[in-house]
Amino acid sequence: MLGGSLMMMTGLLIVAGVSCSLNVSDSCQMELARLQEQERLLKDQLQQQELLLHRLQLLNQAGNRNHAQTHQVQDTQLTDCSQVFTAGFNLSGLYRIQPSSSPSALTVYCDMTEGGGWTVVQRRLNGSETFNRSWSEYKDGFGDMTAEFWLGNEILHHITTQGNYSLKINLEDFDDQQRYAEYKNLRVADEKDHYRLSFGAFEGTAGDALSGGHLAAESEWASHQGMKFSTYDQDNDNYRGNCAQEDRGGWWFNKCHSAHLNGVYYPRGHYSSLTDDGVVWYPWRGWWYSLKTTVMKLRPTDYQESI
Ligand SMILES: *[C@@H]1O[C@H](CO)[C@@H](O)[C@H](O)[C@H]1NC(C)=O
Numbered sequence: 454m455l456g457g458s459l460m461m462m463t464g465l466l467i468v469a470g471v472s473c474s475l476n477v478s479d480s481c482q483m484e485l486a487r488l489q490e491q492e493r494l495l496k497d498q499l500q501q502q503e504l505l506l507h508r509l510q511l512l513n514q515a516g517n518r519n520h521a522q523t524h525q526v527q528d529t530q531l532t533d534c535s536q537v538f539t540a541g542f543n544l545s546g547l548y549r550i551q552p553s554s555s556p557s558a559l560t561v562y563c564d565m566t567e568g569g570g571w572t573v574v575q576r577r578l579n580g581s582e583t584f585n586r587s588w589s590e591y592k593d594g595f596g597d598m599t600a601e602f603w604l605g606n607e608i609l610h611h612i613t614t615q616g617n618y619s620l621k622i623n624l625e626d627f628d629d630q631q632r633y634a635e636y637k638n639l640r641v642a643d644e645k646d647h648y649r650l651s652f653g654a655f656e657g658t659a660g661d662a663l664s665g666g667h668l669a670a671e672s673e674w675a676s677h678q679g680m681k682f683s684t685y686d687q688d689n690d691n692y693r694g695n696c697a698q699e700d701r702g703g704w705w706f707n708k709c710h711s712a713h714l715n716g717v718y719y720p721r722g723h724y725s726s727l728t729d730d731g732v733v734w735y736p737w738r739g740w741w742y743s744l745k746t747t748v749m750k751l752r753p754t755d756y757q758e759s760i
């Protein structure tokens with residue numbers, strides 16, 4: 454009902470605006486100011502009611518373990534999880550967002566830990582999903598957002614072209630050691646450009662695998678900077694063969710990789726195979742160790758952590 458009166462108010466404002474421009478009298482200007490003030494008040498009320506609704510929804514779900522339900526009631530104009538966090542939602546879980554260039558809203562998993570506001574792009578944790586998937590599956594995303602999944606290249610493109618985004622990668626091995634890698638200004642191009650990857654400065658404890666490990670000679674063939682995305686059915690890599698087919702997962706392959714977080718899940722870490730097709734972050738555990746847990750997540754680079 455508040456929404457309805459807000460719309461009516463906006464209609465009145467437009468009418469008032471038109472007649473004022475025809476007759477610039479004081480009384481008319483005063484009426485306009487009064488209406489604007491009323492509009493502002495109604496907007497405030499509307500926003501507060503929405504927040505209240507959201508809070509009630511959260512409370513309702515507090516004892517509910519089923520995270521498959523979204524926490525949010527409706528898509529407002531939240532374009533990523535940092536805005537969801539700023540709007541007052543500090544519980545990790547599923548929320549609706551709509552990046553500014555995205556044609557429709559979608560559900561994403563928001564990680565509200567580590568300062569909050571992270572839109573999760575990928576997760577591996579137990580090998581329940583296969584990551585040997587087609588171009589169209591990587592484009593649209595697959596898996597279960599509360600477990601293993603790939604968010605989707607199309608939405609990755611829409612999120613990262615909204616501004617400067619940082620990608621944080623959390624890694625864990627089977628000895629429960631944890632490392633991270635963070636890249637500033639990460640961008641994923643559109644499908645016409647094969648979802649090409651670019652990124653800025655590295656920071657972290659896991660080593661800079663996306664730039665090709667730490668040896669300059671390696672980065673020529675192992676760097677993922679500027680690489681197009683490849684899948685078994687769309688070979689855009691720099692290798693005479695097909696990296697995605699050999700390494701059984703879609704990724705920004707070069708010739709082929711020094712990081713491949715969409716590789717085959719080996720449940721014991723060390724593995725042997727014809728090729729380095731595990732869940733690999735080369736500078737940390739090398740090509741022949743497949744990680745236990747990975748999370749890739751995005752947040753605006755200039756995000757200010759509160760508290
Ligand atoms: C402008 O409005 C005033 C008072 O509202 C009225 O007296 C005046 O005739 C109007 N002028 C025109 C040009 O419509």
Ligand SMILES: *[C@@H]1O[C@H](CO)[C@@H](O)[C@H](O)[C@H]1NC(C)=O
Nearest residue numbers: 508541542543544565569760
């Ligand atoms: C989350 O928000 C609620 C109310 O909005 C607040 O009471 C609580 O302290 C917050 N929790 C954290 C960890 O910030």
Ligand SMILES: *[C@@H]1O[C@H](CO)[C@@H](O)[C@H](O)[C@H]1NC(C)=O
Nearest residue numbers: 578579580581582599600601
């Ligand atoms: C993997 O983890 C998810 C989420 O915890 C769980 O639902 C699923 O059953 C697990 N699958 C396997 C194969 O362990």
Ligand SMILES: *[C@@H]1O[C@H](CO)[C@@H](O)[C@H](O)[C@H]1NC(C)=O
Nearest residue numbers: 585586587685698699700701
């Ligand atoms: C990957 O998936 C494709 C299509 O389902 C299949 O043809 C291929 O054999 C799979 N590759 C491996 C190594 O599992």
Ligand SMILES: *[C@@H]1O[C@H](CO)[C@@H](O)[C@H](O)[C@H]1NC(C)=O
Nearest residue numbers: 615616617618637638653754
């Ligand atoms: C992103 O940040 C870089 C440097 O940190 C800056 O040069 C660039 O202009 C920024 N781009 C946008 C779109 O804000």
Ligand SMILES: [Ca+2]
Nearest residue numbers: 688692693694
């Ligand atoms: Ca090739």
